[in-house]
Amino acid sequence: MEGIFATRDRGSIKAMAFGYGRDDGSAIRQRVIDNVDKFFDLSAASFEQSAEVIRDEHIHIIMDAQGHTRGGRMQIVAARPAPIVVNYLVYPGTSGAPFIDYVIVDKYVVPPAELATSFTEKLVVLPNCYQVNHYDQILASSERIAKRSDLWKIETREGQYDGFVFVNFNKIDKLKAPVFSTWMSILRRVPRSSLLLLDPGRNEMGDGVAESVTSREIKKNLWKEAQAQGISRGRIRFVSRIPKGEHLQRHRFGRLFLDTFIYGAHSTATDALYAGLPVITLAGDSFASRVGISLLQNLDMEELITFSVKEYEDLAVYLAQTPFILSRLQRRLRSDITEFGQPLFRTEQHTQHLEQSQRLMYDIYTLTNRPFHIVV
Incomplete structure (x- = not known):
């Protein structure tokens, strides 16, 4: 996720991060905070309080980057604190949840035959790999590499x-x-x-x-x-x-x-x-x-x-x-x-494709008020 925040279109898309993990004092956490417009520490907040904080910001799309993985708090997105909820990156599969609209995939991890059969979400099919990578920062922070x-x-x-x-x-x-x-x-x-x-x-x-x-x-x-x-x-x-x-x-x-x-x-x-x-x-x-x-x-x-x-x-x-x-x-x-x-390994290109998909999600929402499969 760090690479997306670092290479995002700051002129037309506002990015906020809501973190519910403990503050580990890491450089990665600080770089995320530095690269978003607003950061909210929800580590001490309840599910209801967290959803309310998000709702008060009037965001359009929330990307849940944990899903059914350890430490995840799907109860927050279950409250629908944004009109569009997306399963992204960390959990490799369908959430099975009726409150999640989309999942980010590509044509290799989810073959076309599975479009309407294996996922409760509508699919957002990126043109390249669904996974974002950002090794430039790892090299930049190393003393030897x-x-x-x-x-x-x-x-x-x-x-x-x-x-x-x-x-x-x-x-x-x-x-x-x-x-x-x-x-x-x-x-x-x-x-x-x-x-x-x-x-x-x-x-x-x-x-x-x-x-x-x-x-x-x-x-x-x-x-x-x-x-x-x-x-x-x-x-x-x-x-x-x-x-x-x-x-x-x-x-x-x-x-x-x-x-x-x-x-x-x-x-x-x-x-x-x-x-x-x-x-x-x-x-x-x-x-x-x-x-x-x-x-x-x-x-x-x-x-x-x-x-x-x-x-x-x-x-x-x-x-x-x-x-x-x-x-x-x-x-x-x-x-x-x-x-x-x-x-x-082209982080900026991935971010551009993801942002394009987000614009499409929002356009579809404003026109129809429901999700559709999207191929970017």
Whole structure:
């Protein structure tokens, strides 16, 4: 969302942000506050009070950026504090709520056949990826990274890993038995390969979150299952959460990012792609399982999209065993054409499309007082 506020049309659209999370004192929060016309801290307000604050501002469109995710307060938008309510960005699917008018999608995450069948909302179909990205600010706030290519050229504090390294930095709750078994099959077919995962407990973010008994049990169970499938414990490695800039840099130690199936990598996959790491995804039949398709299509790298588990596994093994093909993909991904010419990382263009959709939503509302599907 920060990128939208930073690149918005300040002349014709007024932007307000209503935050109900705690003030973490972060630079990101402050940049959002600096880039909107008004900011309202609703962290101590009730649902009713929050809705009243929003209603008093007489806004036309409210974008709910949480939905059914942890910490969300859909009770606020259920009160209809604005004439148009939109499900946007964070929750990858239909809200199922009659009080939400629209959901922002693209033609890849929601195929045309699903237009009227799977969503309670009317669809707003953006011309490129539904997801907004804003890496310029991450680079600007880093002391060591001045440009994108520094992510794979400047040394990091982490060391190299031996052999071929597959990567997945998703939250551990996206990891299900079928994809883990597929990963183990890939490791069996690629000698001296290993899998790098994000530690479910350890972090170096300074937020006081210690490794829990649960996270230790998760790792123990994954190692146990790997051994049951013929993969030694040492080939499944975990890395801690670290600040964003450093996290982007450490993608250099991987050779290939393996997406999860049912709930794929979203911003996590975008991080990998921006850091120059190719991503293999399996096309699913839901919004949550099709984001990888949209990301790759918007980078013109559709050859990394697969349509069966066998194809996914075979492609991962093929790329691991044909380094010249993988290097060619990596060079394309790291090129200036990918960064500046392809739609995925063009924040300002995304904002323009989103603003165009908002104008259409409002025009339709003033003419008909009800929502319609919109293709931008």
